[in-house]
Amino acid sequence: MPEPTGPAHRRWVRIVVWAAGLSAAAIGLAIPFSYWGYRFTHSMTNDGFVETRIVHLAPQTAGLLVRVLVEENDRVQAGQVLAEIDPTPRxxxxxxxxxxxxxxxxxxxxxxxxxxxxxxxxxxxxxxxxxxxxxxxxxxxxxxxxxxxxxxxxxxxxxxxxxxxxxxxxxxxxxxxxxxxxxxxxxxxxxxxxxxxxxxxxxxxxxxxxxxxxxxxxxxxxxxxxxxxxxxxxxxxxxxxxxxxxxxxxxxxxxxxxxxxxxxxxxxAAEVEEAKRAADTALTQLQYCRVIAPFDGVVVKRYRSPGDNAPVGSPVVSIYNPKLIYVTANMEEDRLEGIAPGNRTILWIDRFDRRFTGKVVWVGESSGANFALVPRDVSTGEFTKVPQRIPVRIALDPDDRLPRVVPGLSVTVAISHEPGDATWAANEAAAMRALAAQGLSPVVPPAEGAKK
The missing domain is CATH 1.10.287 (Helix Hairpins)
Incomplete structure (x- = not known):
């Protein structure tokens, strides 16, 4: 069958071409406008990391290390014995x-x-x-x-x-x-x-x-x-x-x-009390022969093995609390406008295909440059302005993938500009402080043979 070549056909072809061109132009303009609109309503950075509080557990009395009962990546429970110093002298x-x-x-x-x-x-x-x-x-x-x-x-x-x-x-x-x-x-x-x-x-x-x-x-x-x-x-x-x-x-x-x-x-009577206090101190020193997990956590590093001489304060293992996982986004100082505690965030963790969501807990009060090992001295010589970064802590929303979110992962963060929720942020910060404080009061079960 011969193709139509008349004026009417050519007119329809021109209409289709113009329509396709206009559609492509509209799509091409919509994408950058949408991107720039998103950038005006969000602060973004790829300088984000998954973080937690690492607790370095060390014996509170010196001696010969006779047992180390955990390995790296082991999950431990609060009160579990992780290592033991030779209790005989104590x-x-x-x-x-x-x-x-x-x-x-x-x-x-x-x-x-x-x-x-x-x-x-x-x-x-x-x-x-x-x-x-x-x-x-x-x-x-x-x-x-x-x-x-x-x-x-x-x-x-x-x-x-x-x-x-x-x-x-x-x-x-x-x-x-x-x-x-x-x-x-x-x-x-x-x-x-x-x-x-x-x-x-x-x-x-x-x-x-x-x-x-x-x-x-x-x-x-x-x-x-x-x-x-x-x-x-x-x-x-x-x-x-x-x-x-x-x-x-x-x-x-x-x-x-x-x-x-x-x-x-x-x-x-005073001598009796003094002797009892000395006995209590000796009992405490005996209990200190055991390194105890202060909370449910994950062992991330083991430093010593049985037979090592463990001095006071030298870590034997390091653990962290998987419930105390958060993201620290290091935002450039010119992108902090509009960020407030309680703002919603979208997070892309490199390990996962799908994004996570969360909320801002607090915005840092100083930049990391103030705590550098060698602080900058710009009072003399040449000066190059470098945008400073302020840490912003973000709490992750509940997600079934959270057990696989481990400290150190890289994160891209987008924080929406909105009034926020200061009450929620204060409660969340208090909850994080409570979890972090668990490492300060370890459970000390009585050592074997230490019966009153």
């Missing part, structure tokens, strides 16, 4: 500290028993000493009374005896004179015999009476010895009173002994 220190606690406790018990005994004995000793003093004073007074009575009685008896001796002596002298006279007169036959005999009897009686009176005087004077005995009894009573007073004073000093015992109890 266990011995703990045993020694606990023996000191036992000894200090026994010493404290003895000090308390001594204090109880002194508190019970003190009033009894004082009461006994006071009673002994009262008895001694009563006996001394009784001895004084006996001494006075003896003195009065003896003085009276001596005086009476001396008076009797004088009287008997006078009677004896008169009787002797009468007897001599009557015996002479009887010899001369001047008086009768009966008169001479009567004078002789009277003289004999006077002699006997004189002898008896002398005996009574000797007896009365002998009573003077009883006075000396009574005086010695009084002196002995005085000494007994002094001794009982001294005993009472010593008994009352028991209050000072009680105070000293209380001080000793306080000192022993």
């Amino acid at each position: 266990q011995r220190e703990l045993d020694l500290a606990r023996s000191k606690v036992t000894a200090a406790t026994e010493t404290l018990s003895f000090a308390k028993a001594t204090l109880d005994r002194l508190e019970q004995e003190y009033p009894r000793r004082v009461a006994v000493a006071e009673r002994d003093k009262d008895v001694a004073e009563a006996l001394w007074k009784e001895a004084q009374t006996r001494l006075e009575v003896t003195r009065v009685r003896t003085d009276k008896a001596v005086k009476e005896a001396e008076a009797g001796v004088d009287a008997a002596k006078a009677v004896l002298l008169k009787a002797k004179e009468d007897n001599d006279r009557y015996q002479k007169l009887y010899a001369e036959r001047s008086v009768p015999q009966i008169r001479a005999e009567e004078a002789a009897r009277t003289y004999g009686t006077a002699k006997a009476e004189h002898t008896a009176v002398l005996a009574r005087l000797d007896t009365a004077r002998a009573e003077l010895g009883q006075i000396r005995i009574s005086e010695r009894e009084v002196e002995a009573g005085r000494q007994t009173i002094d001794k009982s007073s001294e005993t009472l004073g010593l008994a009352k000093l028991g209050s000072l002994q009680i105070e000293e015992a209380k001080i000793q109890v306080g000192i022993r």
Whole structure:
């Protein structure tokens, strides 16, 4: 069949060509206009990376590393033992500290028993000493009374005896004179015999009476010895009173002994507390022999092997929390306008074909140049202006691919310009801080053999 070549056909061909050309021109103009429109409403950068907080776990006590229980890329749970230092020296220190606690406790018990005994004995000793003093004073007074009575009685008896001796002596002298006279007169036959005999009897009686009176005087004077005995009894009573007073004073000093015992109890109690703190420290050092995972995480680096000497603070393994994954976009300073916490973002992670979404958590307050190892000095010499980059943290939205998002991946970021959501951003930042803080308070399970 021959092709149409008439004017009408050519007109339709021109119309189709013009329509195709106009469509192509419209599409060609729409793409750049759409791109530039997107750039005006978004801030973009390909200087983005997936980041997290890497926690370098190190022993808190030095020693020989006897076990490393994890390898790189292992997933661990909070409280899991990752490595262990030889616990033998720390266990011995703990045993020694606990023996000191036992000894200090026994010493404290003895000090308390001594204090109880002194508190019970003190009033009894004082009461006994006071009673002994009262008895001694009563006996001394009784001895004084006996001494006075003896003195009065003896003085009276001596005086009476001396008076009797004088009287008997006078009677004896008169009787002797009468007897001599009557015996002479009887010899001369001047008086009768009966008169001479009567004078002789009277003289004999006077002699006997004189002898008896002398005996009574000797007896009365002998009573003077009883006075000396009574005086010695009084002196002995005085000494007994002094001794009982001294005993009472010593008994009352028991209050000072009680105070000293209380001080000793306080000192022993402080020693017990000190020993317990030392035991707690030794137990902590024993627990520190284990390197514990502070949170559920992934082991990214293992630094040491069994047999190594692990100093304090030297990492054994490094782990991170897969829940604390975020993107840091280093935005040029001239692209920060319009970015606010809570802005929605689109992220292209090089490892994945499909994009991710997220939100801005915060915008950094300084550039990385301030923390460079060798800061720039632009006060002298040539100056070349280089746009500074400010870190912007972005939280990823939930996605089933998140377990495969690992730290270090490169990310292209587009952040929309909108008012944002400051409340959400503050809550998300607080949640991230809470996750990051888990590395500060590791779980420390009790070591084997560390039983109280």
